[in-house]
Amino acid sequence: GHLGLFLYEYLGEEYPEVLGSILGAMKAIVNVIGMTKMTPPIKDLLPRLTPILKNRHEKVQENCIDLVGRIADRGAELAPPREWNRICFDLLELLKAHKKAIRRAAVNTFGYIAKAIGPHDVLSTLLNNLKVQERQLRICTTVAIAIVAETCGPFTVLPALMNEYRVPELNVQNGVLKSLSFMFEYIGEMGKDYIHAVTPILEDALMDRDLVHRQTAAWTIKHLALGVQGLGCEDALQHLMNYVWPNIFETSPHLIMAVFDAIDGFRVSLGPTKVLQYLLQGLWHPARRVRAVYWRLYNNLYIGSQDALIPSYPKLEDDSEHCYRRTELELLL
Template identity: 60%
Template sequence: MERTLEDQEHHLLVKVIDRVLYKSDDLIRPYVHKILVVIEPLLIDEDYYVRLAHMISTMRPDIDHADEYVRNTTARAFSVVASALGIPSLLPFLKAVCKSKKSWQARHTGIRIVQQIAIMMGCADEQTKVRTMIALALAAFAEAAAPYGIESFDNVLKPLWVGIRLHRGKSLAAFLKAIGFILPLMDPEYVQYYIKEVTIILIREFQTSDDEEMKKIVLKVVQQCAATEGVTPQYIKQDILPDFFKAFWVRRMALDRRNYRQVVETTVELAQKAGVAGIVGRIVNDLKGEAKPYRKMVMETITKVVASLGASDIDERLEVRLVDGIIYAFQEQTTEDQVMLDGFGTVVNALGIRVKPYLTQIVSTILWRLNNKSAKVRQQAADLTTRLAVVIKQCGEDQLLSKLGLVLFEQLGEEYPDTLGSIIAAEGAIVNVVGMTQMNPPVKDLLPRMTPILRNRHEKVQEATINLIGHIADRGAEFVPAREWMRICCELLDLLKAHKKGIRRAAVNSFGYIAKTFTCIPAILNEYRTAELNVRTGCLKALSFVFEYVGPQSAYYADCVVTMLEDALTDRDLVHRQTASTIVKHLALGVAGLGCKDSMFHLMNLVWPNCFETSPHVIGAVIEAIEAMRVTLGPGVLLNYTLQGLFHPARKVREVYWRIYNLLYLGAADAQQQN
């Protein structure tokens, strides 16, 4: 009857019997012989799918067996089945087993099967896909094991190195990828031999391969070879660089989005061994090439190499070519590119004082571009000024800085906010290096031009302006009349509410610098008399920053602000009490040990009732103020305040007092013991 069955029916029969055996369990014993008579012929069936299905169903229960010995034996048996019937036929089953969510034992056995297949078939599996997959698996293992584990790869080194001579296409790519990750694991004394073998293949692929994936892998392997300890600079220069540049440093590579980045990264890695001059010298002339994308690629590479290694081994001849090239590339931009700006700044800063002979030409380029009709060109010229100001000062070219300062000053009426922000930042960079006394235009003329610009709502403009004002306040406040500082303080108050944190921080810093040299407290106190919530909040914030910056000088003003703080600490508005507590904190820390205890006691009595607040911001400010009082009044005084509530019948009261007591104990444990 079995002989009359079709192939599909064979398969179904095996499945049915498998289910019956599974469900019957021990009840099947009396019928074992009869079943085997029917099933055994299937094991030698011409259709190997029938045999495979039977073998899988027979061994399947042991895949997630509790005993590891049984699972290992099952894995070996499956590897034999795979070698006999072909690995591809077993792959769907293996994939399912390795992804099993029911038991980790099944996943473990699945991986063991893959391992046993690899051991049995080796790298010479008749299936190309299997060889490729094994090579990729080795690459993954080596990448994960780095920088250890070379001894585990000893038995695959020979097949891999033989394989790269025999294979082509995707198989070769996989073999090269595996070798690329294994090389960094080797001892330096053995690396040179193996790299020589690989280099022959790499150079051949440089010249012949049009496969994008192969190019990507070849570039990665070259990068790994260059980074491997034991590879000498001499070998890189003589055996790799000539062919590498010939194959990859061509115009069309700049348009190849997939490999562009890898070519740049590999070249930068080669520079670590070959040196700056060895790499830059080969590509510097291309800065004057016709193709814009290629010029950009060259500039990006030079920028990264110089930023990483400096410019110390660039000789005079190469220096001339390099500066000439970056000026040409910068001038020939059709659209303003950040890469060109970064490259120009990096190279000039790396050359330092050596750039002095070229500064006149560079500054002329900047001045010409500062007067360009395009806002983007003007903006880029201003950004470049910001980056070069320090170098120009190093070279002693104060005249050039003065000229740049005057031109930038004349352009403070710029209508485009992005460009205006860059111009102000450039002016700030010049002020920073020249100093207050040598600045042209004088600081007393520059600052009044800044005050109206503070009203500009563009964030870049605001931040640059505040930074410049803060810098002048820090170093040259005496050059500007007090009335001007008053006007600036009024404008700065609004900027304390800016959305961008950088602007708020810059405003805070500027308030601090102004407060160090200019008494703005009377003005703030006068403003506080205005019966409007926002104005009062702004005044309190300003005072907070003032006392944070002036430190011990707060002692001169402590008595003046007590009345205002008394009003703020008893205000119904939470924010008032919070900001006033912050002021008390800065004030208390500033006057510690300077004889202001009377004022501090009074303020302490006003701060203390706020310790029961529930708003996280308010209670945070109040606790910080109380801790500052510990520094000024001493822990003993604070302990007296605390003792009255430690054993209060209400839990909410006790919790607050115990929190303060714990902070007191942490902050002044030794003093507590003395008391």
């Protein structure tokens, strides 16, 4: 505790290497003695850390955000909500950092703060950030929104997120879809409660002329389909598959990858038989380019679910050389 007070006096240090080490030492002390016993108390320490977040040196940024994140995780109630709101704005700047560890720590801290002061203030800050031009900043923002959704429950975030999709701006709409993609990746099987709510947005995105809309929607559907496997959401998934399927002939490699992954998700959640029924129409199409796409999809299906495809092949009678009957499928108890 005495060491903590001693180091607190040095937070005005102007050499960034030294300041970074001081913050690292304070983090270690907080870890050992806990939030409530920390001297100086957290309510005094946090306002001193807020200006340090603006420091551009990587070592200072990393240690400072780690310390703030630790406080937000374990002792958020020891500081006033107004202070956390102020920190939210400073954290947005850290999402631009070159070092991935700093960006990751900043994104996780958003989750801790949202847990402490409620998601609404944090969310409004993040949604405004989707309008910026810088791609890396937008992606970090979408991850932060997804983490807020995971920590506070998706129902706290989805209404505001879906409302934001109505903004007629490409970056914002792509950001919303990307947030949904990360969110469904994080929440897994909880997605079954929200699949019908997001279906209209995904429909709209999959019919959009913009490639990136369709690509991001396909990634979202992949995570969604894998999360709700076996939970009785086949009606919505089948509906979404009808919107994904026309994109199989696209030429953009990123979009094709997303669409094929989404169809792989459907293979898991709807079953390979359903996907095979879509494929049979094109495997012997007169046009070579069409056949090539369909056979590529069939090969993926065959690699992933070879055994489960056996019941879906047509019934053929045995001939003199080959046995085509699958007698094990005809057994009745």
